[in-house]
Amino acid sequence: MSTAILPSQKNHSVVQIALFASGAGSNAKKIIEHFENSGRVVIKLVVCNKPGAGVVQIAADNNIPVLMIERERFFNGDSYLNELNLASIEFIVLAGFLWKIPETLIQNFRNRIINIHPALLPKFGGKGMYGSKVHEAVIAAGEVESGITIHYVDEHYDNGDVIFQAKCSILPTDTAESLAEKIHKLEHENFARVIEECVSKL
Numbered sequence: 001m002s003t004a005i006l007p008s009q010k011n012h013s014v015v016q017i018a019l020f021a022s023g024a025g026s027n028a029k030k031i032i033e034h035f036e037n038s039g040r041v042v043i044k045l046v047v048c049n050k051p052g053a054g055v056v057q058i059a060a061d062n063n064i065p066v067l068m069i070e071r072e073r074f075f076n077g078d079s080y081l082n083e084l085n086l087a088s089i090e091f092i093v094l095a096g097f098l099w100k101i102p103e104t105l106i107q108n109f110r111n112r113i114i115n116i117h118p119a120l121l122p123k124f125g126g127k128g129m130y131g132s133k134v135h136e137a138v139i140a141a142g143e144v145e146s147g148i149t150i151h152y153v154d155e156h157y158d159n160g161d162v163i164f165q166a167k168c169s170i171l172p173t174d175t176a177e178s179l180a181e182k183i184h185k186l187e188h189e190n191f192a193r194v195i196e197e198c199v200s201k202l
């Protein structure tokens with residue numbers, strides 16, 4: 001007699017995530033630490049397009065393999081889909097990744113790629129809007145608040161469905177640097193939890 005597998009008894013498989021990053025990797029570090037002892041999520045791979053980026057050392061410190069990618073193959077080849085499949089990657093997190101994700105990956109990871117943007121989309125997004133450039137534009141526009149947006153990734157920059165936003169105030173004395181600190185604090189407080197909520201729905 002076979003035993004029915006009740007939902008509560010379903011054996012939830014482990015979700016294997018690739019972190020894509022181009023820079024210092026402070027978000028990647030927080031995410032890696034958050035899932036360090038998780039039974040549900042494994043940070044399997046760090047994908048980076050900038051040799052010498054801080055995120056490469058963070059991956060090494062945590063014994064996470066790094067896949068260094070090159071522009072030609074990423075945009076005009078298989079977009080490293082073979083390596084992602086070999087690593088059994090099921091979900092992609094963009095944590096300060098500065099290249100546009102190509103159609104090949106969008107199609108193969110439909111609704112399974114998320115990104116964090118350091119502003120309140122739809123304002124201050126799109127091509128050219130990354131890193132301190134975002135904070136400089138927000139300050140120059142005279143905004144009294146900024147924040148973060150975590151969203152699904154589609155074929156356009158900063159256009160996918162919004163998952164989460166959090167705000168911070170901007171004081172008259174704030175600079176792009178001081179705003180960046182407020183934004184990083186919001187990112188580090190929220191990104192890992194939002195990732196966990198997203199993968200729990202897979």
Ligand SMILES: Nc1nc2c(c(=O)[nH]1)N[C@@H](CN(C=O)c1ccc(C(=O)N[C@@H](CCC(=O)O)C(=O)O)cc1)CN2
Binds near residue numbers: 100160
């Ligand atoms: N298909 C998508 N790819 C990516 C998205 C996205 O929403 N859809 N988000 C970006 C992250 N990002 C904003 O959150 C972003 C990153 C970089 C740029 C940009 O203008 N990049 C420059 C190149 C910079 C460099 O090579 O150092 C450019 O494209 O000319 C805009 C937005 C990640 N990918």
Ligand SMILES: NCC(=O)N[C@@H]1O[C@H](COP(=O)([O-])[O-])[C@@H](O)[C@H]1O
Binds near residue numbers: 023028096131134183
């Ligand atoms: N438009 C994309 C963008 O600007 N992303 C931003 O890059 C930074 C990476 O910091 P980190 O390398 O310390 O995580 C983060 O602030 C993230 O929001």
